[in-house]
Amino acid sequence: MIDASNSTLDKVSVHRVGNKNNGEDMFASKGPLNISDPVMRELLQKFFLSGFKTSEFYNFTFTNSDFTLNPLYNYCRQIFGELSDFHLNSINIAKHLYETSNHPNIKEGDLFVACISNLVVDYNEVRAIGIFKSENRQAFLKLNHNKSDFVLNYEEGINIDKLDKGCLVIDSDEDKGYKVCIIDKANKSAEAQFWKDLFLMLRPCSDDYHQTSDFLQIAKSYVTSQLKEDFEVNKTDQIDLLNRSMEYFKKNDDFRKEDFEEQVFQDESVIKSFRQFDQAYRKENNISVEDEFGISLPAVKSQAKVYKSILKLDKNFHIYIHGNKELIEPGVERDGRKFYKIYYEKES
16 A cells, blocks of 8 residues: 655656667756745646555566666665765666667657655555656647736646656665566557566565465466366356355455365365466466465455456356356257256346
8 A cells, every 4th residue: 555645755857768769869857856846846746646556566676586686776775875866866767768668669758756755655654766757748728818818828748647657666675676566557568568577677576465466366267277178167167166266365364275275176176186287377477376375455356357257158148147156057958059047036
């Protein structure tokens, strides 16, 4: 949880960063912005921080997993430790972004680097470094009025309600690569992954949020793919297991793998099959999930959006299955047509 309501914007520098691959240049400013105007400071804080509400955090990493070699980790460490000039390091951050902006679809934009204090993260007051990129300018109308008439003009500027790309580097967990959260709304295509993977170089934190999210993804992948390979199951059986998986995470505060397997899969053969799939999935996707961890409700809510309990029948019917699968019964007519028989008590 991030609470920026009482945070303070201490310093801000901005630079123009083009796309190196497209022959665009980088322009570094001479010094930090003047943010002494309280209205300007308030607008900047809204622009920078209002979009950060997530509980999903990352750590800096590097190609060989040694986060101490990550350039941004080192620039942030110097800023937090006041080992060198803030503005100089903001230029270094802009240069690093310029060097990694090689894909032709990456847009040029204004890069803001900010020092923030009194930010509350998980109920602790911390300092943070914000790195924000604005790629899209929008036209807005400016209406002036003199003694006799109105004058309408237009200008181009930044929409403070739409932050294109951003990250907050929290001054905690330095020995793990700092705690980092991100925003990337400008483009969801594969090319846009440069913000997280090439520029920031992040890996998920080994925390309750990612443990919960990763295990729910493993369970979903098993039920929707491997289960039907190993056992004779129909779609209602799969939906029932998905519902039971989600219900376990909604009803419990703590996860224990053996309890989950017994309550959800129940059958020893299915449990053995799941364990083999689980081990292979973790190795293939390079993830590590503990056998016991605290369940993160924000992660459960996020995964619930992709846990489908819908039975789709051709293009005619969608049946939502939320409970007892014994109340829906599949069958086949003599002429080969398939059907489902549904039992219920009340109609609403």
